[in-house]
Amino acid sequence: MSVGAPKIPVTVAEVVTVTPMVKRFRFVRRDGAPMLPFSGGAHVVVEMDDHGTRRMNPYSLMSAPDDTSGYEISVRRDDAGRGGSFYLHTHVTPGTEMVIGSPVNLFPTNARARKHLLIAGGIGITPFLAQMAALQAQGGRFELHYSARSSDLAAYADDLTARYGDRVHRYLDDQKQQIDLANLLPGQPLGTHLYVCGPKGMISWVRSTAHALGWPETAVHSEEFLAPPIGAPFTVELATSGKTIAVGPAQSLLEAIEAAGVVAPYLCRGGACGECETSVLACDGQIAHNDHWLTDDQKASQTRIMPCVSRFAGASLVLDR
């Protein structure tokens, strides 16, 4: 019952080096039509043909949500990853034709919040760039606390200070500066919502600190896309399609299913949205559940799997797909 949104054929209009590690890519529609506006926090899936390997990675949209002339993403190069960001950094230039998905928002601002407290770590700044532009246009109250390794790696920090003034607070690791969360959180007005996007450690630090201080779960929001991890190859039987497929070390199970010509639903491809959830019909071995979606009980039962990020080791795995 999955209904796919139309994909968007785009041309890369601009590639800008933002920091030694980050490049910004601007996409415009090949047919010259305007993009749809989007909501701050939305991401798009960018499709890449990386020398025969089809990659589909999610990136937060960072351009102003009402700028319908194009969409922009910022990508941090990850040399240890599977290669999506490396491909974008090294092979994508102005004029490159690509395909992106329609925007999907798994990290929206809460429209009822009285204030938005935004906590960013490193490249986790990107969804907040779009959110702040939208909040500014709507007269929303917000405050950004942005932590980066060093001044030259703090992408967009100077622009943000110029635009939003003292609502932007910057913290640099190499200056031994750290967000003083324990004092920041208790001082917030009632109705404040807290948002965090950054490395895994930062997200769990912010969430656990807020929890310990009695913040309601529904007022704390985080976004972490998991890159599908590299792992040992394994084999999976797709019962409905009658196919047996091999999943390579740098390939996700979802990518292997797609490469076999089997249509499977997806949205975020990062273990967060639940769209690709698949029934496990038989499992003789151990599923490595890498997602944020299934409950601990579901994971332990080994009856469901999120093929976008999860892997398997053992004798046999049979999926209802």
Next chain:
Amino acid sequence: MVLDFNDETFRGDFTYRNSAKAIARFPFPFPEDSYMYSVNMEPHVPGRPGSVFEHMFDVDEHYVSEMRDRAMVLADDPLRCQSLPHMALAGWDLLELIMVSKARDYPHWFTLTRDGNRWHWINRPLQIEQKFTFLDETTLPCGPMEYITRQTQGDFTLQDQRDDNLWLEAGMVTTQADWSLDFDIGMSFHEWHAPVPLAHELRVFDRALKFLLNLQLGAPVRRFNWTMTVDPLLDTSPENYPTWGPTKTTMTEGTIGQRQHLRVELQTLQRLPRSNAIVFPIRCYLIRFEELVSVPKWARRLHRVVRDIPDEIAAYKGFLRNKPLMLAYLSQFDDGASTSPGFWPD
């Protein structure tokens, strides 16, 4: 204009009628000879030319009279249109969606000219012309959702998405099948569906909610719902029950063909871009039994659906009492012949 739109009433003397053209394009909701709840959603993509699926928002011969009826309902009860403060942006999303769609699909009736945020809207059937600033509520005579839904057939609700749920927090509801916006506003998805029998046990709403939470921008979906209504009354609301509830008890063999109407809702759902809210347009189409049985396939099938429907569902839809009368009338048109698959007339 006179040729395009009927001059008719949905109250009092009930002069509402479907022309032969309107009957032929009526959205008959039963693709087979039986009915059970299902999520039954499909992509809301442009459909067969001339059908109610041809365009994103169907404008038909009843447009002008329906908008006149809506204005009367609102004059009597302004709470039929409400929008909680945080839903304003979703209202603008809806205004944009409707204006852009109608100007594209019916350029002879609607024109939208945009210069940045300075917009100029012309609605010829309703003789409205408005220059305003997009996203500036002070430049419209009322809020954006109310403004555009006073000019668009069908009820509308706007759902905010948060906490892995949908919250009904704005709407224009004047053509409803016995539910109240004023009662439901602020409720979550399972709360406002709580009165529906059987479907909860089938986990229909759990699956529907999961589907809707991931509804994608640019990928609207649609489904049908239906019920039965005595007389062509659009406003069958709980607020108004004393005026229409008792009419069920006045039905006779002699009047059922003329007064009993099949009420079909074409429900669509789509993600709104700026607000990430979901809009739920509920478009009501009414057809009297006499009109419906002019299509032999529909007459046979409606007889079988009504005959075989579980009593709980007939009671929830409010026609259990008159089911025997309906069957007596409809059975005259069911010779037992097989029907072709799908809902289109043969």
